Amino acid sequence: MQVFGLLGNPVEHSLSPPMHEAAYDALGMDARYVTFEPAPEDLAAAVEGARALGVAGLNVTIPFKRDVLELVDPDPLAERIGAVNAIDLPEMRGYNTDAVGAVRALREHGVDCSGTAVVVGAGGAGRAVAFGLADEGMAVRVANRTAERAEELSADVGKAATAHPLDALPDLLADADVLVNCTSVGMEEDRSPVPAGALHPDLAVLDAVYTPPETRLLRDAADAGADTVDGAWMLLYQGVAAFERWTGREAPVGAMNDALRSGL
Numbered sequence: 683m684q685v686f687g688l689l690g691n692p693v694e695h696s697l698s699p700p701m702h703e704a705a706y707d708a709l710g711m712d713a714r715y716v717t718f719e720p721a722p723e724d725l726a727a728a729v730e731g732a733r734a735l736g737v738a739g740l741n742v743t744i745p746f747k748r749d750v751l752e753l754v755d756p757d758p759l760a761e762r763i764g765a766v767n768a769i770d771l772p773e774m775r776g777y778n779t780d781a782v783g784a785v786r787a788l789r790e791h792g793v794d795c796s797g798t799a800v801v802v803g804a805g806g807a808g809r810a811v812a813f814g815l816a817d818e819g820m821a822v823r824v825a826n827r828t829a830e831r832a833e834e835l836s837a838d839v840g841k842a843a844t845a846h847p848l849d850a851l852p853d854l855l856a857d858a859d860v861l862v863n864c865t866s867v868g869m870e871e872d873r874s875p876v877p878a879g880a881l882h883p884d885l886a887v888l889d890a891v892y893t894p895p896e897t898r899l900l901r902d903a904a905d906a907g908a909d910t911v912d913g914a915w916m917l918l919y920q921g922v923a924a925f926e927r928w929t930g931r932e933a934p935v936g937a938m939n940d941a942l943r944s945g946l
């Protein structure tokens with residue numbers, strides 16, 4: 683039996699186990715996906731222990747995505763983002779599938795990832811999405827509440843990115859093609875980080891927030907005639923990327939999506 687897992691704290695309510703196990707069931711694989719909740723000081727021992735026990739792949743979530751970078755051999759994108767959310771074992775190679783998850787979520791909804799993107803938020807998700815979209819060739823405008831974090835992210839991304847305050851959003855969005863919310867605003871609360879009047883029909887809007895899947899931002903975007911993509915698609919495609927990498931098989935995306943949606 684193959685074993686895959688998730689390292690985080692807390693991981694009790696993670697949707698990764700049902701999503702990955704639905705894929706194993708759909709393909710008749712003898713595999714399990716389990717969660718591990720090490721104390722922060724035991725992170726290195728946990729990763730090494732998983733390797734020693736023959737775990738074939740690990741996802742990594744809050745609060746370990748940055749710290750685990752030091753424990754593995756990160757690929758160039760994970761290194762630039764500054765976070766690892768998946769590890770190949772026993773090789774100890776680390777990578778970041780949040781970036782590819784966001785890009786694929788947009789592409790699978792027919793969004794052309796060219797032109798200009800506005801990324802709201804400069805935390806873990808914001809960094810992954812900004813690098814992912816810049817690597818697709820998009821000009822990226824990063825808007826964040828804390829100016830220094832937006833500036834740091836745009837400097838790290840390089841000449842494709844610029845940094846802005848949140849109150850610049852109406853101007854930033856006027857000629858933009860894609861908007862991605864990477865703040866936690868809208869999670870468990872009916873609030874949007876973007877003024878509804880700044881949204882328009884030429885925009886595609888991805889909200890990284892997936893609890894709830896239908897956020898205030900996505901409702902406002904639909905009302906404005908914009909295309910919308912909910913955060914569960916990003917979560918799905920980061921899982922699909924890890925599954926395909928670890929198993930070398932094409933992921934049963936429909937089964938994984940059904941499991942994820944019923945978990946939500």
Ligand code: NAP
Pocket residue numbers: 780783802803804805806807808826827828831864865866867869875889890891892913914916917918920
């Ligand atoms: P994080 O590293 O803690 O960053 C939080 C971001 O939200 C920061 O940019 C922060 O701004 C901003 N923020 C928080 N409260 C705010 C407020 N009241 N007004 C304006 N900005 C505010 O968190 P994260 O890991 O990036 O996660 C952000 C969201 O993305 C969460 O909802 C998470 O669940 C979601 N996410 C989804 C996926 C997916 O696959 N769909 C993957 C990763 C994350 P400051 O810098 O000013 O504090």
